[in-house]
Every structure is written in structure tokens, then in C-alpha cells.
Amino acid sequence: MENKKNKILEIIKVLNQTIGALRFHNKSNIYLHEPDIKKEDWKFVKECLSRNFVSSVGNYVTEFEEILKKFTKAKYVIATVNGTSAIHLALVVMGANENDEVILPSLNFVAAANAVRYCNAIPHFVEVEEETLGIDPVKLEEYLKKIVIKKNNISFNKYTKKRIRFMLPLHMFGHPAKILELKKIAKNYNLKIIEDAAESLGSTYKKKHLGTFGDIGVLSFNGNKIITTGGGGALLTNSLKIAKKLKYLSTTAKKPHRWKYEYSDIGYNYRMPGINASLGCAQMKRIKSYVSIKRKLFKKYKDGFKDIKDVAIFQEPKYAKSNYWLQTIILDNKISHLKEKILEKANNLGFSIRPIWKPLHKLDKFKLCPRMEMKTTENLEKRILNLPSSVYLLKSIRNYAK
DSSP states (O other): OHHHHHHHHHHHHHHIIIIITTSOTTOSOBOSOOOOOOHHHHHHHHHHHHHTOOSSOSHHHHHHHHHHHHHHOOSEEEEESOHHHHHHHHHHHHTOOTTEEEEEESSSOHHHHHHHHHTTOEEEEEOBOTTTSSBOHHHHHHHHHHHEEEETTEEEETTTOOEEEEEOOBOGGGOOOOHHHHHHHHHHTTOEEEEEOTTOTTOEETTEETTSSSSEEEEEOOTTSSSOOSSOEEEEESOHHHHHHHHHHHBTTBOOOSSOOOBOSOOOBOBOOHHHHHHHHHHHTTHHHHHHHHHHHHHHHHHHHTTOTTEEEOOOOTTEEOOOSSEEEEEOGGGGGGHHHHHHHHHHTTBOOEEOOOOGGGSGGGTTSOBOOOHHHHHHHTTEEEEOOOGGGOGGGTTTTO
8 A cells, every 4th residue: 555655656746846846836737738828829819800800711711721731741731610520521521421431549539430420430440559559550450351351442341341441540649650551551451541630730750740641631729739729620631632622611612602602512611710710820830839848848757757667758759759749658557556546646736637538449339339359458548647738837938939
């Protein structure tokens, strides 16, 4: 019992030493990830309000898209109301329907699987690896060899008889999955890739921005992401044909005309409003600073935990540069049973640390979906904790961008 108590206190001590003394004095709680709103953000939003272009018309939406294009090196960017709508629209444009299964990791935020179901397609949950927290390409390849039959270069699940046509890999907490290996698998099985880079603005894999490897990539700018537009998302693609359809369907599929209302498809009101985009334009001026700050915060945590036995700070692979959106520790199996006690103690003291999401295959609404064996996923569920990761947490950068 004493050893258990000591381990919990060791972790709390690291939190206190790393961020407790560096927080703003008027904050009683250190939340998981807070937006960073500066005077420049107010200036951009007020300017948007003064122009009266607060909805999806006006310059700010296209300006935000251009900024994202320049930063990510994607040829085309379409800004949306949130990341979930972006995943949904990507699936719609790629033709997902009730005859399809979509491969995605079970260790995932629920919005991804929800978007699959919006199309009446079926989530097909697969295993992750501890090295990247992304889809395990070795296990996936072995699994697909067992369950797939091909007809006319189309992959079918021989048990459900449905087509397996899409892969929706996630870059967890801003850390790159092994996307090139996953692309090879996708090519072998003729799968379209919709790359979930919702958490990964500013992260690169072999110097290429995440979200630009697949047929379509998805970003999110929710209030807890590395930059925020309040609510918002974006679609990245290098295909002009796909980009045109994404933009067309995101604006209710209205045919261009100065006053007539003509529609040729079922469309969606998914275009980002200008007032959100104005905030995004301001926030993107600091994206490089944010990534740098988060990487410094990672080093602070790494130094703090280096002498704590059975606790490992998760870090980027050598071939990648991560934005470290959420700082993450992984408990050794020997102390995983302490997770709930650690959560309780830390949150009682004002440190809003969080567990990873419940694996999607365990949720009642997805229990009947096809899936792999989930030993690694279920093991990691017991061991992963996210630490406070807001950019304000380092005293040295309190006044970095007033």
C-alpha cells in the first residue's frame, strides 16, 4: 500500500515541479488544453464583425484556406464547421455507402466512427501499436490476408460480404502513424485513405505535413486544438477534382448564380463561417511558436519523469516532428492498476489529467462491428494518461505574443 501511495505522489510531484509553479497565479485549475487568445485575435474578429461578413461569405474563409495551403503544402484546402463534418464530407465525396466497411483504429475519438455511420457504412476496427499509437501496419497486413477476398480488384470481407474500400488512420495526439507503410497496404487492397490529422496541425512525417499523404486529409480547430477557430475543421487534398466536389457539397450543392437557388445534389451546410475563419487567420500567425512551445513543454515533462520508475513519457519517432498537442505518459503494466487513483488525486489538486478514450469496439453502439483482436488497444487503454498541455504553461513564454 505504501509503495502505491509513493508512486502516485511521485507523479503528482512531477506535475507540481513542471507546471504547478509555472501557471498563472489566478488559475485554480490547470486544464488539459486551453485556447490561447491574444489581442491580435480580438482585432481580427472585430474587423470581421465590422465588415458584416460573419457567415461563409467574405474574405476571411478563403484567406484562412490560403494560409493553411501555404503551411501544409496541400494543393487545395476547404474549411469546414468542424472536424467531424470534414470526415463525413470526405467519405461522402469518396462514395462511402451501406455496402462499405471503413478501416479505422478502435483507440480513437468517437467522432470518426460516427461519421462513418452517417454514410450508413460500417466501422471496421483494427489494432494499434505502442510505438506510434497509430494503426499497426504489420498486424493489419496479416489480418487483411486472412479476411479479404478480391474480385475485380475490389477487396471484400469474406465474412460480412461487404466491400472494404476505405482506411481512416489517426495520428494520435499529433504523433505520426506509420503512414507510408499504411499507404502500401492501402494500395495492395485498393483502399482510399482519408487521413485523420485532426490533432496534428504542425506535425510532419519525413518533413511532409500530416494530412497530405492520403486522398483526403482532415484537420480540426476545436477549442482544445493547437490553434482554434472556436469550432472548425479543414479538408486537405492534392486532387482538383476532389477539391471542387468537396467545396461544392460543403456549400449545400448550390449552383453558382447571383440570385437563383438551384441545387443538383444533396448538399451540406458545412462551410466554415467567416467569424471563425477570422480567428483562425490570427491564430495561424503563431502556429510555429505554438509548436516550438509544446516541444519545450515536452522536454520539461521528460526531464521531470526521467527518474520515475515505471512511467514513460511518449515521444515522437526519429523520422517525425510532432506538435505534441497532448503530452502523454504511459504507465508500466506493473502500476496500471493505479490509473484511477492517479486521476483522482491529480484532479482533486487541480491538474486536469485525463485517460485515453474508451476503445470504440467497447461502446454499445459499435459492439457488433467487425474488428481485429484488440490486445494492444485494451492494454493501452489501462495505461495512457494525458497531461495538461496548454501553451501558457511555460513561464518563459507568458508574454511571447501579446
